[in-house]
Amino acid sequence: MNLSAAQIRATKRHLRAALRGLFRPEPLPMAEWADKHFYMSAESSYSEGKWTSDPYQVPILNMMGNDDIEEFNWEKAARVGYTKAIVIALGYFAEHKQRNQILWQPTDTTAEGFMQQHVNPMIRDVKPVRKLAPWLGKKHSDNKLDYKKFTNYRQIFVLGGTAAANYREKSVDVAIYDELSKFDEDIEGEGSATQLGDMRLEGSSFPKSIRGSTPTRVGECQLTKAAEKADERFKRYLPCPHCDEYQTLEWGGPDVPWGIKWDSPETVLNAYYVCQHNGCVIEQRELKGMDQRGEMRSESGMVTRDGLTFYRNGKQVDPPRTVSVHIWSAYNTRTTWGKIAHKFLQVCKDPIELKGWVNTTKGEPWEEPGERVDSDQLYQRREHYPAQVPQAAVVLVCGVDVQDDRIEASVWAFGGDQRGTESWLIEHRIFVGDPGRWQLWDEFTDWRLSTFEHESGTLLRIAATCIDTGHKTDQVYKYCKKYEGQRVYAVKGGKDPIAPLVGRPSRSNKAKVLLYTLGVTTGKDVIYGRLKINEPGPGYMHFPMAATEDYFKQLTAEELRIKYVNGRATRVYHPIRKRNETLDCCNYALAALDILNPVFPALAARLQPAEETEPEPVPTEAQNYQKQRRARSSGRGRKKGFANSWRN
Known part of the structure; x- marks a missing residue:
């Protein structure tokens, strides 16, 4: 059969039209797609024009677009490209991978602003995306302030993150959170933003959760918490141009020999970098060449240069399922180390401004300055006691902490003045074994009932014991119930930071044991306040030579910090x-x-040197009061004094 030229042309035209629906572009990594198609719009960029990825941005963009990576967290400084990266992601996933997406901003207002300033210009200026949006610039049901629908039936939602309703009734492949640290921790009592938002990914063949933010405070920053849970945490390693040793760029600080340095405040804008391996001086102009040879390394030793292929010990491995990356301003070639240092000198004396510099320049959460005690100084002030219990110490008490595999107990002696604020550590004993078995408790009891020799020659027993019920609770209840008559008390820690040291006891527990709730913060306030007293006397804490370095490290294992809860400052002890x-x-x-x-x-x-050595019971205020009443009612002399009236 012979076809005319016109018929051949028509056949080709119809075949092309028929096959066009089957066309799929060549798969491109996200960084390559961005370099090929993305355009920096005038409304949202310092300089309008074609996008070119910086070397450090290439693996980050590719990890964001890598289908094997389901969760991506970026701990970042300001102006390192996260906003541009998520706008690139919106275009890339909508056009190239044809996925449905939702992006949450902290509030509805910021969501509207993001759509107008970033998303609409991206759709207009990125050609492959523009072809999918015939409604651009028109009133159309597919073109709304919070929603875009393209001709390939893919959708982009941009919503505020304050309302739980904005996390419902949407099924997407990609969930993006911008400035996650500024979201409410609990969205209308239903859970965190990422918990609610990532539920929208269920059912997707290629789920992707992208989170990024400049951090806020230590312990409160949602982005930092998410990053700490990632399978792999990456940092950018660059080779020194002089010794070729790889290292992360660090701020350094005045007490660290490497990092960003300057010769004087007058020349701070000419700051340079000192290599941490060999002390090489690196000039700002050398940064770009270093970055071109850089690579991302995780804390566990995983390495990637492009965010697509990953290696461990030189062998290729599967990409991690969840990752985090940290990039701060020192890597950004659009600023200088001198400007970073100059800004630091401007803010270093103002804690509020310094906090902002740490968050936005270093890309790190701010840690409130804490009050802590130096364990080494306490270790150095150990002393030899003249006897097992020194003369000024007049009463022994015991505190017991129960763990899953041991019981730890400290005997402390108090005295020194009328209020008994001076104290002496007498012994710290560890009983190794299962606290769920009575055999270990019997061993503890034998020790608890033993005597300690006082300098006066009197033998003293432990007068009262408190045992924490946090571990092996049932066994502790049984023990305290059995020995309640020997002043063995069950205690538990309370959460109120301003509660008194010991609250009113209760028997509202299944063992009906006398249970005291402690103001743990109040107790630690007393202990740490007294540890700072350096001269023997009221409040001073003495330690024997037998106390180990580990004992003091545990004793000083926490520091006092200020934590902000709902905008209110709260004192907490942080481990x-x-x-x-x-x-x-x-x-x-x-x-x-x-x-x-x-x-x-x-x-x-009582404890003046005497012949009597038999342990005697310890008088309490209530007992002493009853003794005095009986003495007065019987007509026996009140002239014998307070101590003698107790003996009556």
């Missing part, structure tokens, strides 16, 4: 070390003393 058992034991011993409420002048009078 700086994992173990703090000796601190807890000290706190429980302080509670035992408070419950006991001994009469210190009477005890001091």
Whole structure:
């Protein structure tokens, strides 16, 4: 069959039209797509024009677009390209990967502004996306202030994150959170933004959650919390142009020999970088070449140069499912190390402005300055006691902390003045074993009932004991119930930071045991305040030579910080070390003393050197009051004094 030229042309035209629906563009990584298609619009850029990815941005963009990575967190400084990156992502996923997306801003107002300033110009100026939006610039049902629908049936939602309703009834493939740290921690009592938003990804073949923000405060920053949970946490490593050793760019600071340095305040704008390996001096102009040879390395040793292929120990491995990256202003070639240092000198004396510099320049959460005690100084002031219990110490109490595999107990002696504020650590004992078995508690009981020799020659027993119920609760309840007559009390920590040291006891528990709720913060205030006293006397805490360095590290394992809750400053003790058992034991011993409420002048009078060595019960204020009443009612002399009236 012979076809004319016109028929051949018509056949080709119809075949092309028929096959056009099957066409798929060549798969491109996100960074390559951006360099090929993305345009920086005048409304949202310092300089309008074609986009070119900086070397450090290439692996970041590609990780954002990598289908194997389901969660991406970016801890960032300001002006390092996150906003542009998520606008690129919107265009890339809508046009190239044909995915439905939703982007949340902290508020409805910022969502509207983002759509007008960034999304609409992107649709207009990025040609492949523009072809999918015939409604651009017109009133149309597919062109709304919070919603765009393209001719390939893909959608973009841009919503505020304050209302729980904005996280419902939408099924998407990509969820993006801009400035996550500024979102409410709990959205109308239904959960966090990422918890609610990522639910919209269920059912997607290629779910993607992208989060980014400049951090806020330590312990409160939602982005930092999310980043800490990631499978791999990446930082940018650059080679020194002189010794070729790879390193992250660090601020350094005045006490660190490497990092950003300057010769004098007058020449701060000419700041340079000092290599942490060999002290090489690196000039600002060398940064771009360093970045071109840079790579991303995780804390566990995973390496990637392009965000697409990942290596460990030189062997290619699968990409991680969740990642985080940290980039701060020192990597940005659009600023200088001199400007970073100059800004630091301007704000370093103002804590409020310094906090903003740490967040927006270093890309790190601000840590409120904490009050802490130096464990080394306490270790250095250990002393030899003249006896197991020194003369000025008049009463022994015990604080007990229960763990899953041991019992730890501290015996403290108090005295020194009429209020008994001076204290001596007598012994810290660890009983290793299962606290769920009575055998370990029997061993503890034998020790608890033992005697300690006082300098006067008197033998003293522990007068009161407080045991924490946080671990092995049922067993602790049984033990305290059994020995309640020996002043063994069950205690638990309360959450109120201004509660008194010991609250009113209650038997509202399944064992009907006398249970005291402690003001833990109040107790730590007392302990840390007294640890700062450097001269023996009221409030001073003495330690024996047997106390170990680890004992003092645990005793000082927390620091006092100011935490802001709903805009209100709250004092909290923040752990700086994992173990703090000796601190807890000290706190429980302080509670035992408070419950006991001994009469210190009477005890001091008793414990003058004498022949009698048999342990005697410790008088309390209530007991002393009853003794005095009986003495007065029987006509026996009141002239014998406070201590003698107790003996009557």
